[in-house]
Amino acid sequence: MESEVKDHAELAAIFNKDENRVDWHDETLWWVRQKRDKMAHGLPGWEDLREAASQIKDNVLSNLSQYLQQFEANAQANGTIVHWAADAKEHNEIVLELLLKNGIRKMVKSKSMLTEECHLNEYLEQQGIDVIDSDLGERIVQLAKEPPSHIVLPCIHKKKEEIGDLFHIHLGTPAGNADPQLLTEAARQHLREVFLTRKAALTGVNFAVAETGEFVVCTNEGNADMGAHLADIHIASMGIEKIIPQRKHLGVFLRLLARSATGQPITTYSSHFVKPRDGQRLHIIIVDNGRSIQLGREDFRNSLKCIRCGACMNTCPVYRRSGGHSYHTAIAGPIGAILAPNLDMEKYADLPFASTLCGSCSNVCPVKIDIHQQLYKWRQVIVQKGYTTTAKKASMKLMAFTLSSPAAYRTGGKVGRWVLKHAPFAVNNKFNPWFKQRDMPETPEQSFGEWYNKNRKK
Amino acid sequence: MSSRDKILSAVAANQPRLSPLPDVDFLKGGEINAVEKFTEVLTAVGGKVINIAKLDEVTAYIEMNIAAGERVVNLLSEPLGMRAPQTDIKDLPHALANIELAILQAEMGIAENGAVWLNENRLGQRVTPFICQHLVVILDKSNVVPTMHHAYEKIGNEKYGFATFIAGPSKTADIEQSLVLGAHGSRSMTVFLRDI
Numbered sequence: 001m002e003s004e005v006k007d008h009a010e011l012a013a014i015f016n017k018d019e020n021r022v023d024w025h026d027e028t029l030w031w032v033r034q035k036r037d038k039m040a041h042g043l044p045g046w047e048d049l050r051e052a053a054s055q056i057k058d059n060v061l062s063n064l065s066q067y068l069q070q071f072e073a074n075a076q077a078n079g080t081i082v083h084w085a086a087d088a089k090e091h092n093e094i095v096l097e098l099l100l101k102n103g104i105r106k107m108v109k110s111k112s113m114l115t116e117e118c119h120l121n122e123y124l125e126q127q128g129i130d131v132i133d134s135d136l137g138e139r140i141v142q143l144a145k146e147p148p149s150h151i152v153l154p155c156i157h158k159k160k161e162e163i164g165d166l167f168h169i170h171l172g173t174p175a176g177n178a179d180p181q182l183l184t185e186a187a188r189q190h191l192r193e194v195f196l197t198r199k200a201a202l203t204g205v206n207f208a209v210a211e212t213g214e215f216v217v218c219t220n221e222g223n224a225d226m227g228a229h230l231a232d233i234h235i236a237s238m239g240i241e242k243i244i245p246q247r248k249h250l251g252v253f254l255r256l257l258a259r260s261a262t263g264q265p266i267t268t269y270s271s272h273f274v275k276p277r278d279g280q281r282l283h284i285i286i287v288d289n290g291r292s293i294q295l296g297r298e299d300f301r302n303s304l305k306c307i308r309c310g311a312c313m314n315t316c317p318v319y320r321r322s323g324g325h326s327y328h329t330a331i332a333g334p335i336g337a338i339l340a341p342n343l344d345m346e347k348y349a350d351l352p353f354a355s356t357l358c359g360s361c362s363n364v365c366p367v368k369i370d371i372h373q374q375l376y377k378w379r380q381v382i383v384q385k386g387y388t389t390t391a392k393k394a395s396m397k398l399m400a401f402t403l404s405s406p407a408a409y410r411t412g413g414k415v416g417r418w419v420l421k422h423a424p425f426a427v428n429n430k431f432n433p434w435f436k437q438r439d440m441p442e443t444p445e446q447s448f449g450e451w452y453n454k455n456r457k458k
Numbered sequence: 459m460s461s462r463d464k465i466l467s468a469v470a471a472n473q474p475r476l477s478p479l480p481d482v483d484f485l486k487g488g489e490i491n492a493v494e495k496f497t498e499v500l501t502a503v504g505g506k507v508i509n510i511a512k513l514d515e516v517t518a519y520i521e522m523n524i525a526a527g528e529r530v531v532n533l534l535s536e537p538l539g540m541r542a543p544q545t546d547i548k549d550l551p552h553a554l555a556n557i558e559l560a561i562l563q564a565e566m567g568i569a570e571n572g573a574v575w576l577n578e579n580r581l582g583q584r585v586t587p588f589i590c591q592h593l594v595v596i597l598d599k600s601n602v603v604p605t606m607h608h609a610y611e612k613i614g615n616e617k618y619g620f621a622t623f624i625a626g627p628s629k630t631a632d633i634e635q636s637l638v639l640g641a642h643g644s645r646s647m648t649v650f651l652r653d654i
Contacts, residue, residue: 084461187641229585262631275619277583301474
């Protein structure tokens with residue numbers, strides 16, 4: 001880990017250098033948001049469904065310790081081996097031990113944001129284990145040696161030409177060919193070989209049912225199933241908050257998940273794993289890694305209701321124009337910005353500020369998390385704990401003084417307008433962050449207050 | 459203290475006051491033409507729907523669409539002509555890598571999303587519907603339900619080792635959001651809707 005971590009604004013500045021790419025990224029994600037809208041508006045009772053999902057998740061959080069034990073007991077009765085990991089390190093060590101105990105040095109993995117959060121791939125690679133990500137987007141960023149930039153669309157920041165170049169180098173596709181059909185076919189052939197030869201497969205978990213001890217994994221590609229049904233060992237990693245009470249509640253969440261994520265009525269595959277298949281071993285690792293602490297934070301516990309659909313990212317004007325990597329955490333976007341400070345408040349102090357607080361994230365959230373309100377609350381906590389930069393502290397103080405003194409406010413406005421008009425070079429320079437990728441506004445002749453005084457009816 | 463006990467006690471200490479579970483039965487909505495909706499939605503997600511009166515029509519379809527020498531696996535309870543006798547695939551799942559076409563019976567179809575519900579006990583191997591190049595599913599019209607709520611009501615407390623909803627062919631849009639069919643699972647999915 002580097003000691004000097006760039007913050008969201010600095011990383012966004014790098015992303016923003018290529019204006020055309022930013023526009024393309026922005027439009028692509030907005031298109032996904034529109035697909036979500038079409039689905040949501042076309043389904044009768046959508047708002048009732050969101051409300052039900054939100055209430056089910058409230059119930060889950062309020063009874064989580066019991067549900068976890070119920071899930072464990074039922075899973076064990078089904079023949080599943082249940083492990084518990086207090087943190088990322090313990091999770092990674094459990095995976096390694098399971099592999100080494102069985103003499104396995106190669107593993108195939110389907111999408112799991114939890115393993116991204118735990119940095120499992122890096123850990124296993126350091127131990128000499130070969131891990132191949134099998135979701136197409138994840139495989140692409142893995143070949144590019146980058147983290148995913150979006151929880152549902154891992155390589156949404158990449159142009160097809162860049163993917164064509166990567167596949168040319170690693171999979172031998174023709175140079176200069178960037179046809180998505182051809183590239184996907186090449187990945188299919190390459191990964192089929194991987195699925196057929198790996199003895200261990202790791203998958204994530206979308207929902208784990210306390211009542212039955214089963215868990216559900218959703219994919220469009222079929223990669224989780226191809227891995228799990230061909231391997232001798234299936235390891236499923238889940239955060240403690242993935243629990244839902246009863247099987248019938250899957251109906252609510254499966255109706256919401258894909259519609260919110262990509263505007264599909266359901267993912268192509270929603271697989272229900274109950275028992276290991278004959279001759280196979282099925283392991284579940286239940287991971288805390290800070291979640292129980294977040295559960296105790298009254299203002300922020302609702303973030304644990306998240307079902308990882310990514311709708312808040314697709315709609316966020318800051319995410320769309322700054323890119324997932326500028327959030328420097330496994331889960332980017334608005335939801336990531338309220339999850340990350342729980343793990344490390346100092347390191348992620350910048351993230352709750354990477355928002356306009358417009359509230360669009362909360363409006364699209366299928367489980368009704370009050371995301372923008374939590375962002376606002378995190379800002380207050382972070383400032384109180386002293387994790388903001390000196391410049392931000394100073395400018396906030398100045399702003400507070402100006403806004404609480406009418407005289408200072410009027411003078412400040414006058415000076416500002418004079419400078420914009422007569423000395424634009426004083427603000428149109430790189431020391432003014434508002435000038436980056438923006439033109440300063442045209443100078444009005446007078447303030448609204450002045451205009452009002454002149455024009456109001458006497 | 460074990461990690462298990464540490465986690466459970468931290469969760470118990472931090473979880474808020476008990477909040478009640480909502481009723482979800484009212485979400486089922488009103489009456490719809492389930493078969494029509496199923497056909498419309500599955501077609502929209504890249505699947506194909508063919509209405510049939512008798513299984514012979516599936517036999518004819520297979521004979522017309524599958525070349526000699528290509529492996530066909532039929533897991534129905536009856537043979538489908540010379541090309542698709544009933545198949546026993548109890549050996550290693552890896553041995554299924556060369557299946558061109560798999561024919562399966564679905565327990566249920568869901569109108570709102572075009573998914574079919576497949577239970578392990580009719581798959582031969584769990585990997586069958588994923589590893590085959592093309593998938594054919596037989597579904598009785600009387601088993602098409604309107605929503606996922608109806609589906610789970612029907613599933614109830616059924617015991618299965620593995621079961622899955624499949625809605626259309628395997629797909630990805632990971633490269634610049636361009637939709638490509640045939641990611642890792644089957645390249646096509648054809649549902650024969652039977653008049654029962």
